[in-house]
Amino acid sequence: MLLSISEDLIFFQIQIQVKMVKICCLGAGYVGGPTMAVIALKCPDIEVVVVDISSNRINAWNSETLPIYEPGLDDVVKQCRGRNLFFSTDIEKHIAEADIIFVSVNTPTKTRGLGAGKAADLTYWESAARMIADVAKSDKVVVEKSTVPVKTAEAIEKILTHNSKGINFQILSNPEFLAEGTAIQDLFNPDRVLIGGRETPEGKAAVQKLKEVYAHWVPEDRILTTNLWSAELSKLAANAFLAQRISSVNAMSALCEATGANVSEVSYAVGKDSRIGPKFLNASVGFGGSCFQKDILNLVYICECNGLPEVANYWKQVIKINDYQKSRFVNRVVSSMFNTVANKKIAVLGFAFKKDTGDTRETPAIDVCKGLLGDKAKISIYDPQVTEDQIQRDLAMNKFDWDHPLHLQPMSPTAVKQVTVTWDAYEATKDAHGVCILTEWDEFKNLDYAKIYEGMQKPAFVFDGRNIVDSEKLREIGFIVYSIGKPLDAWLKDMPAVA
Numbered sequence: 261m262l263l264s265i266s267e268d269l270i271f272f273q274i275q276i277q278v279k280m281v282k283i284c285c286l287g288a289g290y291v292g293g294p295t296m297a298v299i300a301l302k303c304p305d306i307e308v309v310v311v312d313i314s315s316n317r318i319n320a321w322n323s324e325t326l327p328i329y330e331p332g333l334d335d336v337v338k339q340c341r342g343r344n345l346f347f348s349t350d351i352e353k354h355i356a357e358a359d360i361i362f363v364s365v366n367t368p369t370k371t372r373g374l375g376a377g378k379a380a381d382l383t384y385w386e387s388a389a390r391m392i393a394d395v396a397k398s399d400k401v402v403v404e405k406s407t408v409p410v411k412t413a414e415a416i417e418k419i420l421t422h423n424s425k426g427i428n429f430q431i432l433s434n435p436e437f438l439a440e441g442t443a444i445q446d447l448f449n450p451d452r453v454l455i456g457g458r459e460t461p462e463g464k465a466a467v468q469k470l471k472e473v474y475a476h477w478v479p480e481d482r483i484l485t486t487n488l489w490s491a492e493l494s495k496l497a498a499n500a501f502l503a504q505r506i507s508s509v510n511a512m513s514a515l516c517e518a519t520g521a522n523v524s525e526v527s528y529a530v531g532k533d534s535r536i537g538p539k540f541l542n543a544s545v546g547f548g549g550s551c552f553q554k555d556i557l558n559l560v561y562i563c564e565c566n567g568l569p570e571v572a573n574y575w576k577q578v579i580k581i582n583d584y585q586k587s588r589f590v591n592r593v594v595s596s597m598f599n600t601v602a603n604k605k606i607a608v609l610g611f612a613f614k615k616d617t618g619d620t621r622e623t624p625a626i627d628v629c630k631g632l633l634g635d636k637a638k639i640s641i642y643d644p645q646v647t648e649d650q651i652q653r654d655l656a657m658n659k660f661d662w663d664h665p666l667h668l669q670p671m672s673p674t675a676v677k678q679v680t681v682t683w684d685a686y687e688a689t690k691d692a693h694g695v696c697i698l699t700e701w702d703e704f705k706n707l708d709y710a711k712i713y714e715g716m717q718k719p720a721f722v723f724d725g726r727n728i729v730d731s732e733k734l735r736e737i738g739f740i741v742y743s744i745g746k747p748l749d750a751w752l753k754d755m756p757a758v759a
Contacts, residue, residue, distance in 0.1 A: 281306045283473070284358035286388050288312035288321055288347060290328055290443075290550065290619065291405055291436050292364035297336045298447040300345035302477040307344050309358070311351045321347035329618040329645050332444035352395045359398075360470065362434075363388050364405040369554050371658075378561035380554075382412060389416045393423035401466045404433045407495050407555055413456075413488045430466035432457045433488050435495035440549065441616030453483045456491020496559045500575055503552040505540040507581035513543035513745030514588065523745025524727060543745040545698055545725030546585045546624040548613030553579055553622050586624050589696075590631030592742055593723050596752055597693060601637035605717075607692040609685055610699020610726075611643040611651055618645035620654050624725070625698040629655060629679070632696075639679045642688035644701060648681035655679060686712065694721035700728050713737050719751075 283299065285292045288310045300308040312318050320327035322341070326334060337345065348354060355361060365384040370376050385408065392402060402420065404413060413431045420429040433456035438446045453474045457467040467485050474483055486494070509527050516523040523543040531538030547553075556575050563572035594601055613623035620626070629639055633655075641651055655676045682688045685704070689695055689712045697704055705728050713720050722734055724743045731741040740751045 281360070281473075282354075282358045283308045283360045283362065284354040285310045285362040285364055285405070286312075286351065286355075287364035287366075287406070288314070288317050288327075289364065289366075290330075290440065291438065292362065293321060293326075293328060294330055294333055294336075294438070294443050295364070295405065295436060295447060296362070297333065297340060297345060298444065299473060300340040300343075301336050303473060304344055306473065307346075308340075309346045309348055309354045311348050311354050313349070313351065315349050318347045318349050330443050331441065331616055336444060351391065355392055356395050356397055358400065360401045360403060360473070361392060362403045362405045367406045367408055367554075369557055375561050378557045378564075380408065380558050380561075382408070382415070385412065385416065386419065389419040390423065392429075393420050393425075393427075396427050396429075399428040399430075401430050401432060401469055403470060404431070404492070405436060407435060407499075407551060407558075408433075408492060411489065412492060428462065430457065430462055431488070432466055432470055433491035434470060435491060437495070437498060440619050441614060448477070450478060450482060453478050454486065454491050454494055455483065456486045456488045459487055496555045496562075499551050499555040500559055500578065502540055503547055503556055503582070504578050506544070506547045506552075507578045507585075509541045509543050510546065510585045510744075511581050513585075516543075516745040517748055520747050521745075522747060526745075543727060544585075544624075544700075545589045545628065545744065546582045548621070548623040548625075549619065550621040553582070583627075586627045587631065589624075589723070589725055589744070590628055592752070593632065593694060593696065593721075594635055596721060596723075596740070596742065601632055601635045601693070603636060603638060604693040605638045605640060605691055606632055607685075607689040607695045608639055608641045609643075609688065609695060609697045609704050610701055611641055611646045611654075612699050615699055615701045618650075620646055620650055623654070623698075626654050628696065628698060628725070633676065633678055637678065640688040640692065641679065641681050642683070642685050643699060644703065651681050652676060652679065686715070690715045691717060692720075693717045694723060696723045696725060697728065698725045700726040704728060709734055709739070710737050713739060 283296070283306055285296045285308070292310055296308045296310045299306065310321065317327050321337070326337060363385065365388050367380045367382060367385060370379045370381045385406065392400065402416070413433055417429070417431045420431070435454055437451065455467050455470055457463040471483055471485070509523065512526060513523040515521070516526060527541040527543065528538070530536055531541050556579055560572045560575050563569070563575070593606070597604065608625060608629060611623060611625045612618055612620055632639060685707055693716070695712070709729070720739050722729065722739045722741045724731065724741065727743050727746070731743045731746060734741045735749070740749050742749065742752055
């Protein structure tokens with residue numbers, strides 16, 4: 261009898277080992293790709309398949325040149341790909357086989373209809389939910405990974421339930437808190453993993469199932485569980501708070517220029533207060549990226565819909581200051597150069613929204629370049645990670661078009677004739693009247709600025725939108741230098757701050 265029980269236990273253990281948990285992720289973009297790659301690396305007992313409607317994107321994930329640049333991502337993908345990490349366009353097959361389905365599809369800002377310019381467009385999310393309901397043959401845990409408005413889970417739940425054919429779906433919210441450029445490190449060592457679910461026995465079981473995935477490498481005290489609405493709102497709130505800090509220091513930078521204070525000294529002094537801390541207090545030309553503006557606009561819309569106009573107006577100001585900072589930078593460039601940049605070559609160093617990423621979504625460089633082009637400047641752009649095709653696409657695209665799937669974006673945007681793209685900083689700056697530094701790439705700190713000065717038209721200007729160069733050294737070379745929030749060059753003091 262004892263022998264029989266032990267045999268049964270062994271057989272049961274073998275069954276458990278054979279039943280491999282399967283995860284499917286809809287969407288092979290900046291969130292889905294890296295997140296699933298790290299889950300596959302940390303959970304060798306779980307099969308992870310990333311699916312996408314774009315065959316070009318999937319082919320890139322299966323090639324030697326991944327579709328996105330992120331430090332450390334290459335190594336992670338190459339360790340797991342073909343073992344327990346797969347990329348496929350066979351969406352229906354992998355949805356049907358999966359136990360847990362992550363949905364990481366685009367949630368762009370609506371450009372028309374109710375809530376245009378603020379509300380999130382959930383078209384792609386709804387399509388995903390209907391597909392899951394249509395092809396699922398077994399119970400599924402469906403995880404929101406895209407940033408979505410509060411109560412999206414409720415809407416998705418209704419779609420799944422009304423099309424369920426007797427299958428049980430549990431919806432979880434598991435927002436991502438990744439920073440591009442450090443996404444892999446953020447995934448390896450997260451501040452927190454947030455999982456929101458229904459407060460029912462089935463909901464709690466689904467939360468536990470996802471918690472067990474992350475528990476392979478994340479300490480239990482960093483895995484936070486909340487209700488669905490708290491998890492959805494926490495993501496919007498976190499991005500709004502971070503963007504608010506950037507707009508706060510950028511607002512101070514304008515005052516610093518007006519009074520002769522140094523914004524770096526002010527932010528250092530403020531950041532020494534332990535209640536505030538030093539992060540996100542670097543003055544710049546403005547924030548960018550796929551989340552900050554979109555999430556705040558979404559937050560504004562939710563506040564308005566819930567009868568909270570004062571709260572909505574508070575968050576609108578964060579975006580207004582960001583727009584003001586970009587236009588202020590353009591005005592400073594134009595006014596410094598005798599109030600015109602018509603037919604003058606302006607070198608733009610950096611086009612990505614921050615260093616260590618090739619992502620250009622909502623990058624301040626787009627608005628700065630468009631502002632300069634509006635005054636008929638000739639622009640030469642260099643960025644070590646952004647292609648000419650991407651730059652031309654960004655400058656030709658309408659606002660918010662970038663957040664739709666690639667196959668729905670304009671395929672061959674008209675090239676902007678006054679823009680050239682080079683693969684060398686020295687080529688970009690040759691014969692230029694001014695240099696605008698718009699991304700804080702480390703290599704821009706170490707350029708031979710004496711060589712750059714020799715090749716430029718005189719007077720030669722440097723407009724440092726990231727405060728990364730030594731302005732005094734550049735002045736010694738002969739440059740007229742503008743650094744955001746720093747005491748103004750004597751030349752600039754005579755020029756109006758607003759053109």
